[in-house]
Amino acid sequence: MINRRSFGKALGVGAGAAAVGLAGPRSAAAVPAATPADPGTHTTFPRIKQIKAGVLDVGYAELGPAHGPVVICLHGWPYDIHSYVDVAPLLAERGYRVIVPYLRGHGTTRFLSDRTFRNAQQSAIAMDVIALMDALKIHRAVLAGFDWGSRTADIVAALRPERCKALVSVSGYLVTNLEANLRPLAPKAELAWWYQYYFATERGRLAMEDKTLRHDLTRLVWDTVSPTWGFDDATFERTAAAFDNPDYAAVVVHNYRWRLSLADGERRYDGLEKRLAARPAIGVPTVTLDAERDPFTAPGGGTSYRDRFTGPYEHRTLPGIGHNVPQEAPAAFAQAVVDADRL
16 A cells, blocks of 8 residues: 555656646746645644624635735645645645635634624535625636535536636535435435434434533544545644634534535525535636545445546546545645646
8 A cells, every 4th residue: 555655656756756746837947846744744724714604704825926826725624724724735835825724614714794604515615715706806716625625616617617727626516415315315314414414413412512411522623534635643632622612613514414404504505505505516717636546435436436537637546545534645736736637
């Protein structure tokens, strides 16, 4: 099995191949060659910025030249912006302006009003990205994500393709169809979603509101969905700090209850959800990634969602990698962003 340190070389993006394999929007002659990072090379972002966008005051990290082509990297659950702590410097060195926001309910992102419904339905989170782009005066960006981030990026690419230059989506097409979600999966697949059903109960909600239980629950998820990732306690704790957001429990619980039709969304998003229920195709240039050791990876090497991507397209399976793809395989993820931008 490929280990973490040999993974970049196996993908052809080791130090000797960096100048060619990870070329960005500017020529290799104009920008010094970037050295791909092993997982854990970086531990923090330089600083966190804040900007009011839509219903939120969004916390985000930013790396790279202010006028470079933009990449927005979107995290999942139970993760935060540190999923991109190694990816962002790789892309910044290639001339990209990299924006990594905390999703609603995470880290330093806050709702502007106490009266705003702590909604985490898929279209609401996607519109957060559009609001952030508007606030930062970004017209188009490459969108890249995993887990909640993949779903969010997919939705923006499908419904607002003029704002999405290219797409990197781990696990492919993740747009939720509420009606289809009412149908049971195979028992083995259902087992991986145990926490979704836990959050449907009051016990699960109370566990998310309890700091100790929340900590242990999210750590268990990390351990089980990334079985080959040898992260240390400090790596988890840096991310777990983002779970102390006062709206974290409400946002997470609503997200999973909404997916199971156990909680309502907001009527203002009904039109978007109706469009998403039709499984709209994505026509922007796309690279999809499947993680071999992720229990949520569908069999078939991307065939189950291939028809949803109608533009320039590539698919890759990452051997030995689990759910948190950008943090477990930063060089491969960064390469996917560069390649999607070139399709």
